[in-house]
Amino acid sequence: MADKVTFWYGCNVVRHGDIIHSAITLLEAVGIEVTPAGGAGYCCGTAKDGNLRAAEGMGKRTVEKFNAHGTGQVVSWCPSCYRHMNAFMGEYTDAQFELSSFAQLLHARRDVLAAKLTHRASNGNKRKVMLHKHFGFHEVDVNPLVEDLLRLIPGVELVETAVSSPGHMCSALARVPASLKDATRAVCDAAASTKAHTVATVFHSCQRLLCALEGSEPFKVVNYVNLLTEAMGLPSQDDYKDWKLAGSEDAVIAKVGEARIAAMGEKLFRESILPELLRRPSK
Amino acid sequence: MTEKAATLRDHLDDFIADTLSRCTRCGKCFEACPMTRYSDGLSQAEPKAVVSGVLDWLQQTPGNAESVAWLKVCTQSSRCIEACPEGINAMKMVRVGQMSAMGSLGVPAAHAAMSGREAKDFFRVINAFSETQMTSDEIDRWQR
Numbered sequence: 001m002a003d004k005v006t007f008w009y010g011c012n013v014v015r016h017g018d019i020i021h022s023a024i025t026l027l028e029a030v031g032i033e034v035t036p037a038g039g040a041g042y043c044c045g046t047a048k049d050g051n052l053r054a055a056e057g058m059g060k061r062t063v064e065k066f067n068a069h070g071t072g073q074v075v076s077w078c079p080s081c082y083r084h085m086n087a088f089m090g091e092y093t094d095a096q097f098e099l100s101s102f103a104q105l106l107h108a109r110r111d112v113l114a115a116k117l118t119h120r121a122s123n124g125n126k127r128k129v130m131l132h133k134h135f136g137f138h139e140v141d142v143n144p145l146v147e148d149l150l151r152l153i154p155g156v157e158l159v160e161t162a163v164s165s166p167g168h169m170c171s172a173l174a175r176v177p178a179s180l181k182d183a184t185r186a187v188c189d190a191a192a193s194t195k196a197h198t199v200a201t202v203f204h205s206c207q208r209l210l211c212a213l214e215g216s217e218p219f220k221v222v223n224y225v226n227l228l229t230e231a232m233g234l235p236s237q238d239d240y241k242d243w244k245l246a247g248s249e250d251a252v253i254a255k256v257g258e259a260r261i262a263a264m265g266e267k268l269f270r271e272s273i274l275p276e277l278l279r280r281p282s283k
Numbered sequence: 284m285t286e287k288a289a290t291l292r293d294h295l296d297d298f299i300a301d302t303l304s305r306c307t308r309c310g311k312c313f314e315a316c317p318m319t320r321y322s323d324g325l326s327q328a329e330p331k332a333v334v335s336g337v338l339d340w341l342q343q344t345p346g347n348a349e350s351v352a353w354l355k356v357c358t359q360s361s362r363c364i365e366a367c368p369e370g371i372n373a374m375k376m377v378r379v380g381q382m383s384a385m386g387s388l389g390v391p392a393a394h395a396a397m398s399g400r401e402a403k404d405f406f407r408v409i410n411a412f413s414e415t416q417m418t419s420d421e422i423d424r425w426q427r
Contacts, residue, residue: 011406011409012409014409014412014413014416014417015412015416016416017415017416017417018416020416020417036421036424036425037425037426038425038426039409039410039413039422039425039426040406040409040410040426041426041427042426043406047401047402047405048401049378049381049382049385049387049399050382050385050386050387050398050399050400050401051387051399052291052292052295052382052387052388055291056290056291056292059291083359087372087375087378088291088294091287091288091291091294091298092287092288092289092290092291092293092294135360135361135362136358136359136360136361137361138361138364138365138374166317166318166358166360167358167359167360168359168360168361172358172359173358175355175356175358176318176321176355176356176358178321179318179321179356179358239415239416240412256415260414260415263411263414263415264411264412264414264415265407265411268404268407268408268411269411271404272403272404272407272408273408273411273412276408
């Protein structure tokens with residue numbers, strides 16, 4: 001596989017800069033030269049099903065930008081972006097690159113990665129980790145790949161569970177709230193029965209929607225890339241989770257801080273971001 | 284050899300024509316769906332009728348109420364793809380059905396059965412979070 005790649009992290013993952021930075025750290029650690037690309041300027045257009053002209057424009061623009069990178073290899077973090085590129089964007093554009101998933105690439109170089117995971121996970125003798133799974137990402141069988149990667153971490157005991165939820169990640173379930181509630185309850189029940197210390201999320205939207213469980217459940221919610229970088233001796237800071245766990249409106253505002261609220265825009269923060277940060281997972 | 288579509292709409296038209304020519308309306312895709320239990324409107328639904336309704340949407344004709352109920356609970360679980368004996372990407376069929384139900388393919392707005400509006404302030408929120416999580420240099424180099 002290529003040594004130079006475009007790392008397409010997507011849009012919604014920007015809530016978790018820690019995930020983006022850890023993913024880049026991991027790719028570089030296994031010898032890959034990374035050109036990161038993401039945010040609104042590289043949107044795939046999957047949210048624009050109600051406006052196909054906009055969806056097409058966004059898709060063409062993003063493919064043209066990737067072609068200009070000249071890496072010939074685009075590695076996608078987000079399963080929605082991957083799916084949209086495969087099912088739609090690639091059908092009407094001249095994509096001059098191969099598409100793969102982040103977990104596939106990292107898994108292919110797991111021997112190199114393993115040598116760098118020298119810091120033992122801490123939680124007494126063993127840290128029990130349970131993978132939070134969805135079964136909807138049919139294009140890439142991502143769960144076994146991530147389980148293999150987690151097994152590389154010294155001190156981690158990967159606990160088995162048959163629990164796997166519909167959709168390709170939790171955000172897909174948000175449109176059917178009862179299903180998200182069921183999926184959340186299933187995670188909590190499985191973590192309780194396996195006595196997991198940590199629930200490892202695969203994708204960013206699961207991290208976004210489940211991280212606040214730490215406020216009421218006896219386990220941590222951590223994305224797997226952060227568990228891997230931690231094992232490299234590079235702990236990460238999940239600001240989004242910190243803000244979600246702050247509790248009250250005043251506490252969230254204090255945690256986010258005036259400077260960042262000003263950068264986001266006070267009105268936007270009050271109307272759209274603060275309500276999101278105050279929302280709790282339902283189970 | 285089929286020529287590559289020049290536009291998204293061209294591709295969707297090709298996909299719709301291919302799906303309509305191959306779908307036997309057996310209903311296996313609907314039967315495999317893990318989400319149907321989340322809609323009261325689907326508890327007694329006849330699988331063949333639901334699929335026929337989705338195919339109506341593909342032909343820019345409003346489909347039956349059961350088809351709308353199915354379109355609304357799809358969370359892209361992929362089970363329908365594995366279930367189709369004809370090898371149709373049934374999940375994509377449902378997605379294109381959703382586009383039609385939003386009025387994106389030509390169904391008059393008055394007959395649209397789903398909202399096509401994305402979350403309020405979607406990209407403004409994305410950009411706002413970027414400001415808090417990335418450096419200015421990263422935003423310039425990675426996101427422009």
